[in-house]
Structures are given as C-alpha cells and as structure tokens.
Ligand code: UDP
C-alpha cells in the first residue's frame with residue numbers, strides 16, 4: 001500500500017495480549033470497514049513472551065492491512081506508541097490499547113470530530129468498569145495533581161486512546177526527548193483539540209500489564225518532565241523547616257526559662273530538629289535526583305527502542 005493511499009492508521013501496543021488479539025482484530029476491522037477510506041492496523045509488539053507475535057504475523061499474512069513492529073525486548077507502553085507514531089502512514093492516526101478497554105466502536109465518533117476540523121480528538125473516561133478502587137483512586141488523584149502542577153494543560157481522565165492528525169504526529173516525531181509521556185506531549189503540541197466521552201470497559205482477557213510500580217514510575221517521570229514545581233517544593237520545604245526550627249528554638253528557650261528541670265528541653269528537642277531537618281534534606285535531594293536522572297537519560301541519547309522484526313514496511317527506510 002502506498003503511503004498517500006492510507007487514510008487511517010491504528011496503532012495497537014501489545015504486551016502479552018495473545019489471548020485477546022483475534023477478538024481485538026475482529027471488532028476493530030468491523031468498525032473500520034464502516035469508515036470511508038483505506039486503513040492500516042499497526043501492531044507494536046513490545047517484547048511479548050507469549051504467542052502474541054505469532055498471531056500478529058499470521059494476521060499480517062492473511063490481511064495485508066495488518067502490519068507490525070516487534071521490539072527486541074519490553075520497552076514499555078509509551079515507547080511502543082512512539083514507535084507506532086514513527087511508522088504510521090495514515091492521514092489520521094489513532095492510538096488504542098490492545099486489551100479492548102478502549103472500545104473500537106467509538107472510532108467513528110472520533111473520526112467524525114476529525115472531519116469537523118479537530119486535529120486532536122481524545123477519548124475521556126466518564127466511568128471505569130471493574131477496576132480496583134486503588135487504581136481508580138490513584139488515577140483520579142494523579143490526573144488532578146499533574147493538571148495542577150504541570151506547565152501545560154493536560155486533560156484529566158484521558159488515556160492514550162485518541163486520534164491525531166498527521167500534522168501533529170509529524171511534530172511528535174521530531175520531539176527529541178526520551179521521556180515519552182504521550183498524553184503530555186499531545187497537550188503540549190496545541191492545535192484544535194476536543195474530547196469524546198466513553199465508559200471504560202474491563203479488560204477483555206488477561207491481567208493489566210501496568211503494575212502499581214509501573215504506574216507509579218510513569219506518574220513520577222511524567223510529573224518531572226512536565227513540571228518544575230517539585231523543585232520549587234523543595235525550596236518551600238527548606239523555608240518551612242527553617243521557620244519551624246526558629247519557632248522551636250523560641251519554644252525551647254521559653255520552656256527552659258519556665259521549667260528549668262524538664263528533660264524535654266534537651267535531647268528530645270535536638271532529636272526532633274535532627275529528624276525534621278534531615279528528612280527535608282532527603283526529600284530535596286530525592287527530588288533533585290529525579291531531575292538529574294532524567295537529564296542523564298536524555299544525554300545518553302540511546303535509541304528509544306530496538307526493532308527485531310517488522311512486517312509491512314519493506315519499502316520504508318525508517
Ligand atoms: N503495554 C505495552 N507495554 C507494556 C505494558 C503494556 O505495550 O510494557 C500495552 C498493553 O498490551 C495494552 C496497553 O499497553 O495494550 C495498556 O496496558 P494495560 O492494559 O496493562 O494498562 P491499563 O489499561 O491497566 O492502564
């Protein structure tokens with residue numbers, strides 16, 4: 001298929017989703033058939049260790065609209081989406097999870113908004129079905145926290161499920177940073193953006209691949225890459241602890257004068273001060289460390305991912 005012929009590209013990151021890929025393909029193709037224009041389904045196999053790649057390969061041989069990239073190892077969801085964006089050839093590029101939590105049936109409504117002239121159409125969750133209270137609560141807090149602190153306006157309760165115009169993807173593709181928080185980068189680009197609303201289904205099959213630790217790490221790195229506020233927090237903490245120390249020394253002085261025999265004035269106060277100051281220092285060093293860690297990742301400038309196999313891009317040189 002020639003590049004200028006493809007109208008819609010669908011990027012589907014896959015990490016051990018073997019049991020659900022065929023259902024994903026069936027439901028997606030059903031929807032895409034109803035759209036006017038040619039499509040490509042771009043599966044990005046993010047180092048799965050189950051039968052995902054074999055199934056995708058088979059799909060590619062039976063349906064030439066299916067193409068794929070397969071990483072040398074697991075690089076993470078955001079990197080998989082980035083690779084998809086690098087290779088997608090459509091005029092409108094849609095990112096959708098491979099576990100059917102983002103309903104493909106919403107695509108026509110999203111595409112309709114694109115036809116109305118919006119360059120970015122993101123899907124906003126109004127409800128999450130069958131996800132744990134902890135996940136719902138942490139997601140709720142995180143989206144509001146980052147919205148409050150980030151230097152740009154990142155919409156709340158939106159995942160990566162979205163449509164982006166070629167213009168937007170071209171810009172994302174030349175952004176050099178290695179920390180790929182797609183939702184943030186997408187908001188940074190600007191352009192005309194709008195939301196469509198949906199209820200997030202439970203996973204079709206299998207377990208969530210984002211463990212609590214992976215989600216926490218994504219939350220910290222996205223916060224660090226979109227906001228300098230935490231650095232300021234450590235300065236504020238420093239001022240607050242200095243004020244607290246000053247107040248406490250007055251208190252100790254007062255106590256010493258009014259209760260000369262009380263043991264509280266000595267060791268207890270010193271211990272309290274030591275704990276207070278050292279914890280403030282540790283927090284500040286930790287926050288600095290996060291930023292230095294990110295600078296370190298950026299300057300190493302390694303490729304974002306390694307490709308072990310591709311299907312459907314034989315005449316491409318990227
Ligand atoms: N995924 C991936 N690499 C990873 C983890 C997840 O490509 O390291 C894919 C996964 O197969 C799915 C999507 O990213 O298609 C979202 O993952 P998951 O469902 O685990 O996230 P959640 O819906 O819990 O946020």
Ligand code: MG
Pocket residue numbers: 097099101203208
């Ligand atoms: Mg999911």
